[in-house]
Amino acid sequence: MSVERLLPSAEAHDLIDLTREIADKVLAPIVDEHEKNETYPDGVFATLGQAGLLGLPYPQEFGGGEQPYEVYLQVLEEIAARWAAVGVAVSVHSLACHPLNAFGTDEQKAQWLPEMLGGTTIGAYSLSEPQAGSDAAALACRAVAVEDLGGADDGAGYRVTGTKAWITHGGIADFYNLFARTGEGSQGISCFLVPAGTDGLSFGKPEEKMGLAAVPTTAAYYDKVFLPEQRRIGKEGQGLQIAFSALDSGRLGIAAVAVGIAQAALDEAVAYANERTTFGRKIVDHQGLGFLLADMAAAVDSARATYLDAARRRDAGMAYSRQASTAKLIATDAAMKVTTDAVQVLGGYGYTRDFRVERYMREAKITQIFEGTNQIQRLVISRTLRR
Numbered sequence: 001m002s003v004e005r006l007l008p009s010a011e012a013h014d015l016i017d018l019t020r021e022i023a024d025k026v027l028a029p030i031v032d033e034h035e036k037n038e039t040y041p042d043g044v045f046a047t048l049g050q051a052g053l054l055g056l057p058y059p060q061e062f063g064g065g066e067q068p069y070e071v072y073l074q075v076l077e078e079i080a081a082r083w084a085a086v087g088v089a090v091s092v093h094s095l096a097c098h099p100l101n102a103f104g105t106d107e108q109k110a111q112w113l114p115e116m117l118g119g120t121t122i123g124a125y126s127l128s129e130p131q132a133g134s135d136a137a138a139l140a141c142r143a144v145a146v147e148d149l150g151g152a153d154d155g156a157g158y159r160v161t162g163t164k165a166w167i168t169h170g171g172i173a174d175f176y177n178l179f180a181r182t183g184e185g186s187q188g189i190s191c192f193l194v195p196a197g198t199d200g201l202s203f204g205k206p207e208e209k210m211g212l213a214a215v216p217t218t219a220a221y222y223d224k225v226f227l228p229e230q231r232r233i234g235k236e237g238q239g240l241q242i243a244f245s246a247l248d249s250g251r252l253g254i255a256a257v258a259v260g261i262a263q264a265a266l267d268e269a270v271a272y273a274n275e276r277t278t279f280g281r282k283i284v285d286h287q288g289l290g291f292l293l294a295d296m297a298a299a300v301d302s303a304r305a306t307y308l309d310a311a312r313r314r315d316a317g318m319a320y321s322r323q324a325s326t327a328k329l330i331a332t333d334a335a336m337k338v339t340t341d342a343v344q345v346l347g348g349y350g351y352t353r354d355f356r357v358e359r360y361m362r363e364a365k366i367t368q369i370f371e372g373t374n375q376i377q378r379l380v381i382s383r384t385l386r387r
């Protein structure tokens, strides 16, 4: 069942229609096979890129779609409702474009943004390390400044050594946002843009995950990787500020993905409840089950409203960090509850792989963990309440 959306322009309606068409024709027919076999969907991101869906919230000047964030998020929700792994990867790509767009120099933007937003490349975001997830300031990967020695030398820049963890699209992405230590403490972290194929950069084997199996998550190993000085985004030591700024936007992406998963689970549960009969009537007509479905629908609607409120604040240039954390918290907890209840609605069949609801439940779980666990979202929100 298509969600009837309140959108700000005719162009936004066209974008939603286009996304639904691609979701129906390109994503829906192959999602089950790729998630089951844990195979990467070659060509899917190229299709999304050609349709202009990989740079939606970014300036047209650099090849983006210049759409309000509320429109981008609803497009993302539509993609995630068909294929969560693809929705997450699109959201992470957008996250990886944020540092350059918001903190890069005019020269850096002109040089790299068009190809990042143009739909032919895909990006990854590399903040976490094996020992530093929630506590991002504990990261240890080091970027040591090296001088220009003249002659055939590489020039001034950095040599990066260390291990990054949990990279969505690791080993496949075309560029990596890297956060590495150039000094001590939380002010000693800097942001870099690393092209795939750089000498000394290698990747681990894909993690064996509970869900999102079609898009790999890997570690990255930096072995004295040389990055020219112009590959640093923002000032030296500004990295954590850049990382958190990107995450405010990224968390809204994860909230939209979570709502997409929850909507898909609700749709399947409603369809099933209108078919299945027990005790001589459709199960939707048993009030106990009808109320369960009503709570699921209310959770999806309110989660969507929460991320839209944060997005509209962002679009209006207002502060939205707290609302982004609230949206991530509310939407992902709603997705976990709704998908679990969808399994309940389908009874024993819900527990089998013959129906998609068990996958939705596995996919919902990660949305409560990445881009800041929901404990960390509560930390962000509670800090704004301190007098």
Ligand SMILES: Cc1cc2nc3c(=O)[nH]c(=O)nc-3n(C[C@H](O)[C@H](O)[C@H](O)COP(=O)(O)OP(=O)(O)OC[C@H]3O[C@@H](n4cnc5c(N)ncnc54)[C@H](O)[C@@H]3O)c2cc1C
Residues within 6 Å of the ligand: 092, 124, 125, 126, 127, 128, 130, 131, 132, 133, 134, 135, 165, 166, 167, 168, 169, 209, 212, 217, 366, 369, 370, 371, 372, 373, 374, 375, 376, 379
């Ligand atoms: C599938 C997947 C994809 C990912 N993709 C990316 C990616 O693309 N890029 C990237 O950089 N990272 C990525 N991550 C990493 C993800 O962001 C981290 O796993 C997450 O931030 C949690 O960090 P951690 O796993 O180290 O857990 P920890 O930080 O060790 O936390 C363990 C537990 O302790 C709780 N906790 C920690 N500190 C506090 C506190 N102060 N108060 C209360 N509770 C606390 C946490 O909420 C959690 O429940 C991905 C992870 C997964 C699983």
